[in-house]
Amino acid sequence: FLSNSSFFGVREVVSVDLGREYLFTITHGDGTGILFGDDIRIYLGTDLFPENVILSIPSTFGFVQKQTFIASEDGLLGFTRFPSVSASPSLQPSSSPYPSFAPSVSPRPTQTASPSATQVIILVLITLDFFPFETGWFIETLDGELIYEVPPGSYSFNQSETTVSHIVEVETGQDYSIVFFDLFGDGFCCTVGAGQAYVYLGTEPDANQVLAYEDGMFGLSSIHTFFIPAATFAPSAPVTPEPTPNPTKGSYGTATPTMTMPTMTMSSKSKKGSDDKKEKKGKDKKEKKEAEGSKDGRSLRASNGN
Numbered sequence: 159f160l161s162n163s164s165f166f167g168v169r170e171v172v173s174v175d176l177g178r179e180y181l182f183t184i185t186h187g188d189g190t191g192i193l194f195g196d197d198i199r200i201y202l203g204t205d206l207f208p209e210n211v212i213l214s215i216p217s218t219f220g221f222v223q224k225q226t227f228i229a230s231e232d233g234l235l236g237f238t239r240f241p242s243v244s245a246s247p248s249l250q251p252s253s254s255p256y257p258s259f260a261p262s263v264s265p266r267p268t269q270t271a272s273p274s275a276t277q278v279i280i281l282v283l284i285t286l287d288f289f290p291f292e293t294g295w296f297i298e299t300l301d302g303e304l305i306y307e308v309p310p311g312s313y314s315f316n317q318s319e320t321t322v323s324h325i326v327e328v329e330t331g332q333d334y335s336i337v338f339f340d341l342f343g344d345g346f347c348c349t350v351g352a353g354q355a356y357v358y359l360g361t362e363p364d365a366n367q368v369l370a371y372e373d374g375m376f377g378l379s380s381i382h383t384f385f386i387p388a389a390t391f392a393p394s395a396p397v398t399p400e401p402t403p404n405p406t407k408g409s410y411g412t413a414t415p416t417m418t419m420p421t422m423t424m425s426s427k428s429k430k431g432s433d434d435k436k437e438k439k440g441k442d443k444k445e446k447k448e449a450e451g452s453k454d455g456r457s458l459r460a461s462n463g464n
Contacts, residue, residue: 177230181302182213185222185294185310185341192217200227208237221309222294226302278386280369281358282306282324282336287351287374290317292341295355297326298382300333300383310341319351325361331388338372339379347374357384 174180184198192198200213213227213232227233286293290313297305306326313322328334336357340346346353356363356449358371 162426169293174229177228177232179226179227179228182215183222183224184215184219185339186220191219191223202231202234203407209234211235211237221311222307224304239343257330276388277327278330278359279361280326280328280386281363282326282355283321283358283363284324284355285321285346285353285374286317286319287346287349287353288318289315289342289350290320290346291315291351293338294340295336295348297328297334297336300335305334310339319440328386330386333383333385335381335383336370336372337379337381338376340377343378345374345376345380357382359386 182200186192197217198213198215198219199211201207201210202212212229213225214235214237214244215223215225282295282399283297284293291311293313294308294310296307297307299305304314305328306324309323338346338355344350353374355370355374356368357370359363359367359369369384370379371383
């Protein structure tokens, strides 16, 4: 491809498979694109003729620009070197013979979730290095559908050597790719800081739910592919409250339980025994009294005899 600029052009030759569709991504740390540039083009073949252009991106693309292209004649944009001249003037206004260099952006197809698909949350934790504004990353499906993106320049210098978190919603049963890149080409570890990144299934860091890990030592870019399992988490069992012991405390203090004494009922046998006991006790008392009276009489007779 070729980047046309007022000062110089950069040319890179890349070998690709004929007839395949590719995704081209260009980023800029300051968010200004290529200053004073014209456009960025990809040509089919090594001849830099307009009719060979299969991708064209304006230089003022901001932080990041993505565009797909087909590496075949079917992907030619239809640029020409010379305008076609009409044999006779037309009274109708004609459009410019040159198509606009700005690529037409087709809306992404709406992804229809399968009946079994379920939305789940993943957590992305990134520890940044001393130059966080150089770091960018994005998550996409394997067919190129962008899910989440943090372009370079999103992190400020005040976030140097801190850990940032992002919550991303994805679908179960799908494969995804997360791509990290650094504009300076030294990753985010370990030249000027000890950066790293984790992707967890769920909203909290869990060593048993790590989907991807990046150590930060990747140079310009690094890509990881992970799969979101279709299994869902079973809800935690409801906690059954323990029964409240009696007495319970109401609005008027602690209630005192009423104690009911058991009623003792005597059987007929026990009652008869009790009556016999009382009768014997009364008889013994009477006999004792009669004995004492007899003793007093004998003592009186003895006294009179003297």
